[in-house]
Amino acid sequence: MNFDRFTPAQKILLGLAACCLTTLIAVPLSRLLDQANMVMLFLLTVLLVAVSLGRNAAVGAAVLSVVLFDVFFVEPRFSLAVSNLQYLVTFVVMLATALITGHLAASLKQQARAAEARERATHALYEIAGQLAGALNLQQMGEIVRHFVATELAGDALLCLGAAAPASHDHWFDASLAERAQASAAPVDDPSGRNVRYLPLAAPMAMRGVLAVRFAHAGRRPAGADLALLQALASLVAVTVERLHYVEVAQRTELEAAAERLRSSILSALSHDLRTPLTVLVGLADSLSLCAPALPAPALETALALREQAERMARLVGKLLDMARFSAGSVRLRAEWQPLEEVVGSSLKLLGAALGSERVRIDLPADLPLLRFDAVLIERVLCNLLENAARVSPAGSEIGIDARLAGDFVDIAVSDCGPGFPEAATGTGFDAFVRAQQAPGSSGTRLGLAICRAIVDAHGGRLRVDNRPDGGAVVIVSLPRGVPPVLEPEVP
Amino acid sequence: MSDQRPTVLLVEDEAQIRRFVGLALADEGCAAVECGSLSEARAALRLRAPDLAIVDLGLPDGSGIELVRELRGWSPAPILILSARSEEHDKIDALDAGADDYLCKPFGVGELRARVRAQLRRRPHPVGTSPQMSFGKVTVDLSLRQVTRAGEPVHLTPIEYRLLATLIAHPGQVLTQRKLLREVWGPAYVESSHYLRVYVGHLRQKLEDDPARPRHFLTETGVGYRFVA
Numbered sequence: 001m002n003f004d005r006f007t008p009a010q011k012i013l014l015g016l017a018a019c020c021l022t023t024l025i026a027v028p029l030s031r032l033l034d035q036a037n038m039v040m041l042f043l044l045t046v047l048l049v050a051v052s053l054g055r056n057a058a059v060g061a062a063v064l065s066v067v068l069f070d071v072f073f074v075e076p077r078f079s080l081a082v083s084n085l086q087y088l089v090t091f092v093v094m095l096a097t098a099l100i101t102g103h104l105a106a107s108l109k110q111q112a113r114a115a116e117a118r119e120r121a122t123h124a125l126y127e128i129a130g131q132l133a134g135a136l137n138l139q140q141m142g143e144i145v146r147h148f149v150a151t152e153l154a155g156d157a158l159l160c161l162g163a164a165a166p167a168s169h170d171h172w173f174d175a176s177l178a179e180r181a182q183a184s185a186a187p188v189d190d191p192s193g194r195n196v197r198y199l200p201l202a203a204p205m206a207m208r209g210v211l212a213v214r215f216a217h218a219g220r221r222p223a224g225a226d227l228a229l230l231q232a233l234a235s236l237v238a239v240t241v242e243r244l245h246y247v248e249v250a251q252r253t254e255l256e257a258a259a260e261r262l263r264s265s266i267l268s269a270l271s272h273d274l275r276t277p278l279t280v281l282v283g284l285a286d287s288l289s290l291c292a293p294a295l296p297a298p299a300l301e302t303a304l305a306l307r308e309q310a311e312r313m314a315r316l317v318g319k320l321l322d323m324a325r326f327s328a329g330s331v332r333l334r335a336e337w338q339p340l341e342e343v344v345g346s347s348l349k350l351l352g353a354a355l356g357s358e359r360v361r362i363d364l365p366a367d368l369p370l371l372r373f374d375a376v377l378i379e380r381v382l383c384n385l386l387e388n389a390a391r392v393s394p395a396g397s398e399i400g401i402d403a404r405l406a407g408d409f410v411d412i413a414v415s416d417c418g419p420g421f422p423e424a425a426t427g428t429g430f431d432a433f434v435r436a437q438q439a440p441g442s443s444g445t446r447l448g449l450a451i452c453r454a455i456v457d458a459h460g461g462r463l464r465v466d467n468r469p470d471g472g473a474v475v476i477v478s479l480p481r482g483v484p485p486v487l488e489p490e491v492p
Numbered sequence: 493m494s495d496q497r498p499t500v501l502l503v504e505d506e507a508q509i510r511r512f513v514g515l516a517l518a519d520e521g522c523a524a525v526e527c528g529s530l531s532e533a534r535a536a537l538r539l540r541a542p543d544l545a546i547v548d549l550g551l552p553d554g555s556g557i558e559l560v561r562e563l564r565g566w567s568p569a570p571i572l573i574l575s576a577r578s579e580e581h582d583k584i585d586a587l588d589a590g591a592d593d594y595l596c597k598p599f600g601v602g603e604l605r606a607r608v609r610a611q612l613r614r615r616p617h618p619v620g621t622s623p624q625m626s627f628g629k630v631t632v633d634l635s636l637r638q639v640t641r642a643g644e645p646v647h648l649t650p651i652e653y654r655l656l657a658t659l660i661a662h663p664g665q666v667l668t669q670r671k672l673l674r675e676v677w678g679p680a681y682v683e684s685s686h687y688l689r690v691y692v693g694h695l696r697q698k699l700e701d702d703p704a705r706p707r708h709f710l711t712e713t714g715v716g717y718r719f720v721a
Binding site: 271272275276278279280281282283284286287290291292307310311314334336337338339341342343344345346348349350362364370374375376379484485487490 | 506508509511512513515516519550576580597598599600601602604649650651684685686687689690692693703704705706710711713714
């Protein structure tokens with residue numbers, strides 16, 4: 001039988017009624033039973049009241065039992081007076097026994113009930129932990145949490161993930177309190193009459209948001225056990241949000257890697273398909289010009305022109321593929337510490353006769369530190385800049401490569417004797433200039449500046465252009481110096 | 493007469509490339525065995541061991557690196573790789589697998605013939621049997637461990653000398669960074685490429701006329717170094 005639906009006052013009244021009922025049953029039996037047994041009946045009543053109705057009802061029942069015993073079973077009957085003073089001892093013992101049994105029984109009952117509630121809460125937590133572990137997305141998680149709060153805590157739940165407040169929320173949600181809970185990493189109660197608690201979702205890696213719960217009973221503050229349950233729920237939700245976050249990150253990374261693989265395999269297939277016919281063209285034109293007996297002069301000239309154009313085409317294709325690779329956003333560096341002189345030398349060798357290597361003046365200070373860069377890519381930058389310089393300069397004029405220390409950077413300047421950059425291209429106008437150079441119609445006076453820029457940016461450096469006071473342009477590549485590795489001195 | 497001609501195994505899937513490479517080889521006085529795939533090349537290798545192999549890396553039935561590895565298992569013949577410019581990694585893999593040199597597509601016939609000549613030249617007389625060798629103004633006496641430049645003795649540290657000796661023992665051959673680091677510094681240094689770069693710089697400073705435009709100690713960017721006499 002469940003007496004929990006009665007209010008405390010009703011419980012006390014029921015306890016008193018039980019004593020009266022016992023008296024009604026006991027009075028007809030008073031001829032047959034000894035007074036001591038009557039006392040037992042009253043004690044049994046108090047015990048039952050304590051177990052079923054709680055401590056307050058038991059106290060009331062104990063007092064009333066003593067009074068009723070006195071009135072109905074002790075001479076003189078129907079009066080509180082006592083003829084034999086020994087009964088006073090009986091009353092005191094009876095009252096004390098009734099109070100103590102009542103108290104113990106009620107405590108036991110209360111503990112049993114608390115244990116039951118704890119077990120139920122634990123079970124509910126197990127259940128929601130299992131459900132949350134299986135949640136595939138945030139929406140599903142939100143449903144699970146709302147259902148849990150509604151059934152276990154008789155309240156409404158609102159999840160506010162990340163820094164932003166939910167777009168549409170109930171009138172009871174206060175974003176500033178949610179923010180305060182996140183900032184302080186401690187639960188915050190609504191100070192106004194609303195019975196709302198904001199719990200920060202603190203996961204191992206980061207603060208993941210706020211769980212707001214409104215309890216249905218407006219007047220009653222939630223008890224300790226409920227708050228502990230709520231705290232456990234908040235921890236579970238925080239871990240779930242973090243798990244879902246990392247699942248998403250992992251999926252995205254995988255997707256990006258797959259896209260990257262696809263892109264690079266398309267590019268390498270394209271590169272192969274474009275280069276093969278160009279290789280054939282270059283090779284066949286070459287064979288033609290070298291064949292024995294030698295071709296007549298006009299035919300030989302044609303063969304050489306064919307070869308030159310095919311090579312030019314190959315360089316353009318190379319640049320376009322580079323551009324495609326870099327504009328896709330991912331430049332993967334294979335950076336190593338190395339002297340600048342080496343990559344300058346290899347760039348000059350790669351350009352070879354096309355440039356006229358002897359017109360290049362190289363001025364590298366002897367004490368230049370090792371720099372950390374991807375030699376293949378920086379070689380591409382230097383080749384592009386040198387080619388551009390050669391293209392815009394009068395034939396045979398000097399092209400300079402200078403390097404110098406500039407704070408935390410090393411500046412590498414490629415200068416020419418051409419017409420220089422338009423005023424708009426220097427300084428802050430460089431971005432627009434680079435874009436304009438990529439346009440198809442611009443016949444490529446400065447082809448590949450965008451590639452150079454992407455490469456230099458990937459190195460944490462800067463690319464800028466300027467005009468020399470005495471005419472001609474200069475393109476400056478700044479590479480960060482960093483801390484070069486120590487070379488162990490050689491032990492002779 | 494025809495028995496004297498060196499045999500060159502040419503493995504390339506594009507028929508037109510085979511054609512002009514074959515022409516160039518014929519001009520060099522070589523007999524070319526042309527194959528369009530790995531399986532054809534394996535069949536040809538069972539019939540005759542080549543004096544030189546020219547292998548394209550991208551073949552329809554697999555990578556040329558496989559063939560390099562197989563061939564290197566039993567033949568000392570030099571191997572020349574054909575590859576695209578942007579694939580440094582494939583080149584390094586092929587060189588580590590035992591290839592001796594590579595050519596980037598597109599390449600000229602003149603360059604191809606020069607490489608073929610260089611590879612065939614070192615075949616019958618491996619360098620190192622003669623104690624003296626010279627390049628440019630430099631003479632190296634391997635028995636006395638002496639280096640002179642334009643008649644003047646040049647002082648090299650032990651590591652510089654070891655690096656020089658390793659490079660000149662493989663003229664015309666591309667040596668990868670890993671290989672040089674392992675041979676000169678030891679296996680613990682294979683990742684310390686800056687040592688190699690700095691010491692090659694020293695050699696250039698001491699032995700080249702213009703260290704910024706080297707003629708003998710050439711950089712194969714992203715791959716390694718090549719010594720040219």
